Amino acid sequence: MSAPAQRGFFRDNSLSLVFGGLLGAALVGQAWWGVVGYNEAARTEGLQEVSWLRYVTSSDFAVDVAENWQSEFLQFVLYIGLTVWLVQRGSSESKEPGDEGRESDEQQMLGKFVRPDSPSWARAGGWRTRIYSHSLVVVMLLVFLGSWSAQAIAGRVAHNEQRMRDLLDPIGLGSYLVSPDFWGRTLQNWQSEMLAIGTMVVFAIYLRERGSPESKEVGAPHVVTQSSD
Amino acid sequence: MWRRERTWSSAASVLAVGLPVALVLGGCGGAIERQDAAATADVFVADVTADPAAACALLAPRTRESVEQDGTPCVQALPEADIPAPGARGTVSVAGHSAQVRYARETVFLSLFDDGWRVTAAGCTRGSSDQAVPYDCTVEGD
Numbered sequence: 001m002s003a004p005a006q007r008g009f010f011r012d013n014s015l016s017l018v019f020g021g022l023l024g025a026a027l028v029g030q031a032w033w034g035v036v037g038y039n040e041a042a043r044t045e046g047l048q049e050v051s052w053l054r055y056v057t058s059s060d061f062a063v064d065v066a067e068n069w070q071s072e073f074l075q076f077v078l079y080i081g082l083t084v085w086l087v088q089r090g091s092s093e094s095k096e097p098g099d100e101g102r103e104s105d106e107q108q109m110l111g112k113f114v115r116p117d118s119p120s121w122a123r124a125g126g127w128r129t130r131i132y133s134h135s136l137v138v139v140m141l142l143v144f145l146g147s148w149s150a151q152a153i154a155g156r157v158a159h160n161e162q163r164m165r166d167l168l169d170p171i172g173l174g175s176y177l178v179s180p181d182f183w184g185r186t187l188q189n190w191q192s193e194m195l196a197i198g199t200m201v202v203f204a205i206y207l208r209e210r211g212s213p214e215s216k217e218v219g220a221p222h223v224v225t226q227s228s229d
Numbered sequence: 230m231w232r233r234e235r236t237w238s239s240a241a242s243v244l245a246v247g248l249p250v251a252l253v254l255g256g257c258g259g260a261i262e263r264q265d266a267a268a269t270a271d272v273f274v275a276d277v278t279a280d281p282a283a284a285c286a287l288l289a290p291r292t293r294e295s296v297e298q299d300g301t302p303c304v305q306a307l308p309e310a311d312i313p314a315p316g317a318r319g320t321v322s323v324a325g326h327s328a329q330v331r332y333a334r335e336t337v338f339l340s341l342f343d344d345g346w347r348v349t350a351a352g353c354t355r356g357s358s359d360q361a362v363p364y365d366c367t368v369e370g371d
Contacts, residue, residue, distance in 0.1 A: 046291025046370055047349075048326060048342040059325055161325030164338055167350055167363035170322045170329060 027065070031056045034064065045165060059157035063185070066154060070147035071189030077140045079197055089225055090205035092216040096225045108133075148186075155182055262341075263321045266328035269346040270337040274315040277351075281307050289340055289347040291370035298371075311367045312352035336364060 010017065035055035042049050055061055084102065088094040105111040110133075114123045121132035131138075152173065159181045160170035176182055200214075205222055209215040216224060269287060276284035285293060285303035296306045316333025326341040338350040352367030 046289065046294075047340050050326070157324045159324075160322070161327040164322070164324060164327035164329050165340070165349075167338055167353060167366060167369065169360060170324055171360070 030064065031061060034061055047165070059154040059161070062154035063151055063158050066147050066151035067185040067189055070144055070151055070186075071193045073140050073144035073147060074190065075193035075197055077137055077144055080137050080140065087225070088201050088205070090222050091201050092204045092214065092226060093201045094225055151185065152177060152182060155185060259323070262323045262328070266323055266339050266341075266346045267318065267321045267330050269339060270321075270328075270330035270348070271318065273348050273351065274312070274332065274335075274337065277310075277312050278308050281305075287348050288368075289342070289349045289370060292347075292349050292368060295371050296368060307368070310352065313354075338364075338366075338369075 031052065035050065035052050038055055038058075038060060039049040050058070083094060085100050086094075087097045087100060089097050102108075106113045109115060109118055110122060110129065111125070119132065121128040123129075124132075156171070156173055156176040159176060159179070163170055171179065204215060207215070208218045208220075210218050216226075273284050273287045276287070281304040285296075285307055288296065288303070288307075293303055296303050296310065299306075313334045315335050315337075319331040319333065320329075321331070322329045328339040328341070328346060330337045330339065334354075335351065336353040336355075337348055338353065339346045340349045341347075348368075350364070350366040350369035353364035353369075356362065356365040
């Protein structure tokens with residue numbers, strides 16, 4: 001690949017690359033502080049400390065990661081799905097009031113309105129276009145369900161590890177799914193995600209960030225719902 | 230909003246692979262771990278009276294300190310600790326670095342150290358049906 005092409009790739013994908021880097025850095029930091037905390041607790045109880053590698057492959061680390069992942073993807077599933085049918089007047093995160101629903105083929109560039117460069121499954125019609133029409137929510141939903149399941153499985157192991165340290169019986173998966181530990185981890189993340197997305201919807205009516213596609217233009221009136229194209 | 234969704238989607242599809250791997254490696258209490266924990270507990274409960282020195286060597290450091298807290302050496306204190314005869318072994322549970330081995334008349338708790346499983350509490354019986362109340366143990370760490 002030539003040098004100009006490389007510059008073009010990084011420039012064209014800078015948002016994804018930066019978020020990928022930030023995600024990696026945050027995971028490393030979480031693992032670092034996590035093993036420090038785990039080993040502090042182990043010393044307090046006179047138990048074996050663990051290596052960084054052992055910690056990042058432990059259920060303690062897995063449940064802490066999964067409980068945040070599931071809530072993020074639930075947030076997007078709800079937001080993508082609900083914004084089809086619900087609106088917020090004046091918010092750049094919303095469609096115009098009156099545009100609720102799946103929209104016409106013309107608006108969605110489907111059927112006779114497809115373009116030559118439309119995705120192949122959008123041009124295909126039939127079941128492939130129906131699936132592709134919901135692929136974003138479906139994938140987000142699958143990642144949410146996978147992450148939530150991972151939280152349940154890893155959370156039970158981590159919870160039982162601590163229970164046996166405390167001279168208590170371990171509990172089965174069914175009991176764990178109705179335990180305060182599982183729902184405490186779940187709901188503390190859900191409430192923060194709902195707060196964040198709800199705040200974004202409302203703040204975007206009145207506040208601006210010049211140049212950001214997440215914001216209306218600085219001079220756009222508060223009553224204007226979508227950014228101008 | 231769509232740009233952010235696409236960013237997260239691509240990142241997650243890559244990293245979603247890592248979580249199941251971590252779960253598998255994280256140790257959900259594999260058969261080998263259960264066998265090792267049970268073997269240590271079996272040796273311990275058999276050696277409490279037959280070979281106290283060997284049983285003491287299987288105690289976790291904090292538990293051994295507790296046994297010797299009044300100045301009596303472990304080899305003398307452990308056989309006098311009123312640990313009941315265990316009876317037949319029952320359920321073995323392992324989660325992470327913790328294990329529980331149930332016998333007919335007592336329960337043993339263990340923790341994983343660099344040199345293997347070590348007993349953190351023994352002679353344990355349930356004093357309450359409340360699952361939030363710990364076992365009563367004749368030998369345990371402070």
